[in-house]
Each structure stands twice: as C-alpha cells, then as structure tokens.
Amino acid sequence: MSKIGVKPYFSDTNTLYLGQRANSVDHIKAANYHGFNLSTFNVPVIIADGLLGHDVVSVEVNLKHFKTVPVASAYYFSPAFMVVSHVKGHMAFGFGGAIKNVGMGMVGRAGKYRIHSSTKPILKKEACIACELCIDICPQKALYLNPEKMIDVYGVRCVGCGACIPACPQHVFRFNWDKPAKEMHEKLAEACFGVVKNKKALYINFLTDITPDCDCVSWSDAPLAGDIGVLLSKDPVAIDQASLDLLEKAAALHPSALKPSIKSNPLHHLRPNIDSHYLLEYAEKINLGSRKYVLEEVS
Ligand code: SF4
Numbered sequence: 001m002s003k004i005g006v007k008p009y010f011s012d013t014n015t016l017y018l019g020q021r022a023n024s025v026d027h028i029k030a031a032n033y034h035g036f037n038l039s040t041f042n043v044p045v046i047i048a049d050g051l052l053g054h055d056v057v058s059v060e061v062n063l064k065h066f067k068t069v070p071v072a073s074a075y076y077f078s079p080a081f082m083v084v085s086h087v088k089g090h091m092a093f094g095f096g097g098a099i100k101n102v103g104m105g106m107v108g109r110a111g112k113y114r115i116h117s118s119t120k121p122i123l124k125k126e127a128c129i130a131c132e133l134c135i136d137i138c139p140q141k142a143l144y145l146n147p148e149k150m151i152d153v154y155g156v157r158c159v160g161c162g163a164c165i166p167a168c169p170q171h172v173f174r175f176n177w178d179k180p181a182k183e184m185h186e187k188l189a190e191a192c193f194g195v196v197k198n199k200k201a202l203y204i205n206f207l208t209d210i211t212p213d214c215d216c217v218s219w220s221d222a223p224l225a226g227d228i229g230v231l232l233s234k235d236p237v238a239i240d241q242a243s244l245d246l247l248e249k250a251a252a253l254h255p256s257a258l259k260p261s262i263k264s265n266p267l268h269h270l271r272p273n274i275d276s277h278y279l280l281e282y283a284e285k286i287n288l289g290s291r292k293y294v295l296e297e298v299s
C-alpha cells in the first residue's frame, strides 16, 4: 500500500501473436528482464488477462461493431489506471498512442483478434523475390512460398497484425486502406470505450524516440522526429489529438525511414495512405473523449 492508499502494479496483457509476451509466465520473465520487478520498484507485475489471455470480463458497450468488449479482468476490477504510452508510427493505424495502448493492450486475446480480424494485407505476389524474410517475421506462421516460389498466405492463420508489411524489401504487402481498415479503427475506439467505461484514468504520452513502427515488432529504426516531450491528460482522445498535431508540425529527421526529400510531418509522409485522424474522429463520435484541447506547458 502506498502513502496515498493505493496498491499499484505494473501490467500488460498477453499478445495475440506468438513470442515472449504470449503467456503470463514468459511475459513476467520478459518484464523482469526489462527491470519491472519487485526488487527495482517494490511494485509487482500482474498480467491482466491471466495465464493465456482468456481471463476477461465482458463489458456492455452496444456500439456499431461491438455489443460487448472483453476487458482484461485485472483492469476491470481496478478502479483507476495510469496509462503510459509511447507515441510512434504504426503500420495499421498510422500512429500509436493512448487509444491504441488501451483498446488493444487492455483487452483479452479475443478482443485483440476481433479488432485485427477486419483487415488482412493485400499481396502483390509478382514482386516477391522469395527472400523469406517475412516468413520468419510472421508471428502466426501464416506465410509460405508456393510452388511458383512466390509468397502466399494461409488466410485462416493471418490475424492482420501487419508485421509483414514493413519487413518486405519488395513492398509486397499493403493494408487495404478502405472499409476494412477504417472498420479496424472504429473497433479499436470501441474497445477502448469498453475498457475505460466507468473508470478513472490518467494518460501519459511520451513523444520521444518516435520510431516508424509499433513497439511490438522485433526491430527498431532511427527516429523520424526529434523528441517533443511528455503529454498528460484525463482524456484519451484529446491527448492523442494533441500528440498527432504536434507530430504534424515536427521536422523530419534524417537518416531515417523517410525519403530525404521529406522535411516535415514525418508520420503522415511515412504512410500517406493512412488517415490517422479517422480514429480520433470516430472516438469523439462515440463519446470516448473530445478532440478539443488546450496545451499548457510546464517547465
Ligand atoms: S519478404 Fe517480400 S520478397 Fe521476401 S519472401 Fe516475403 S514477400 Fe517475398
């Protein structure tokens, strides 16, 4: 129990894809290796959705895509959260901030699947040079070389995580930025709505080390922009809108994944086909928060 009467714990949920965070045993070890443990902070780690990602409580939302959201049970039974998010680029959403962290990161495995399952990458198979890089990277073992030595996908295995998109040197994969992707943005906002329903939450967005891809990928790259700072808000929509606006005004850093000719608005130029504002527009529409904000600088 802390001096102010709360019992804090570090937390995450198990991932949809395979890897070091796919079950609670490996996940707690991974957290420990990164310094999140009782010895360093005197704060325990709790994997919020149980051993295999199935420990959830169904929260009624009655929205366009989801009637209920499977919220990780530790979060459901916690009265308040402090949501710490690293703002960076994302292959499916354009950027990842507070809403992405909550909507995807605080639901159980079934919830993650329901968000991802509306979109799967489109393949330009004829560009494939059979290097097999994507096959190793796909967390679902969904990719294989067909008898013509071109990449192919086991559709039922693919969960639309997007990890193959930046991995391919030939740009064989792309998301279908049309109805399915917009649907995925809407589902993410609805999942976030279910998690925070009737909760107190404080959101902290770190606009530092702004890398091109989601932190869940097993690689990183040079930042696209210089460090901007840390934002704090009680509104997940306002803090993400402010983060996106600040990023749009930021100068592009080089060398990075951006073309040398790009001078500003780095995240937009990295993935010009993704409308990152759509997520925030929809989130506001379902009353998750407001896109209006006032930036107060604290030095
Ligand atoms: S990474 Fe690209 S080029 Fe290499 S096997 Fe996969 S699809 Fe083909």
Ligand code: SF4
Pocket (backbone or CB within 6 Å): 120, 121, 137, 138, 139, 140, 141, 142, 143, 153, 157, 158, 159, 160, 161, 162, 163, 164, 165
């Ligand atoms: S989106 Fe790509 S990496 Fe992700 S599961 Fe599907 S094929 Fe595999």
